Amino acid sequence: MHKTYVCTVCPMSCNVVLELDENNEITSLTGNRCPRGKTYVTKEHTAPERTLTTTIRAIGGKLPLLPVRTDKPIPKEMVLEGMKATAELSVKAPVKMGDVIVENFLGTGANLVASRDI
Numbered sequence: 001m002h003k004t005y006v007c008t009v010c011p012m013s014c015n016v017v018l019e020l021d022e023n024n025e026i027t028s029l030t031g032n033r034c035p036r037g038k039t040y041v042t043k044e045h046t047a048p049e050r051t052l053t054t055t056i057r058a059i060g061g062k063l064p065l066l067p068v069r070t071d072k073p074i075p076k077e078m079v080l081e082g083m084k085a086t087a088e089l090s091v092k093a094p095v096k097m098g099d100v101i102v103e104n105f106l107g108t109g110a111n112l113v114a115s116r117d118i
């Protein structure tokens with residue numbers, strides 16, 4: 001079985017093809033033009049991560065919503081849970097860009113931080 005990923009590390013956007021065994025383990029990796037593609041695709045296949053970006057309610061500010069993001073990627077399978085959790089959050093203005101809204105968000109080790117002043 002094989003699976004193709006597009007490497008997004010640089011604008012070359014290489015198509016990287018993985019050959020997989022019956023346990024979904026990688027047996028070969030081709031199509032990457034540089035070693036960074038191997039690192040990226042191996043991680044994407046085994047433990048994909050995403051930076052969560054969304055908004056939360058803001059109270060007393062000029063805008064009703066505050067854009068927030070995790071300060072590092074979190075496991076991809078936790079993004080939906082993260083979106084649900086942030087839907088319950090609100091924050092009181094003023095807030096500065098980079099302020100930590102939630103430490104160790106959902107136990108991921110990433111902080112949820114403000115993406116702008118409000």
Ligand code: SF4
Binds near residue numbers: 007010012033034036
């Ligand atoms: S494999 Fe290397 S050259 Fe290709 S997109 Fe990824 S980083 Fe860029």
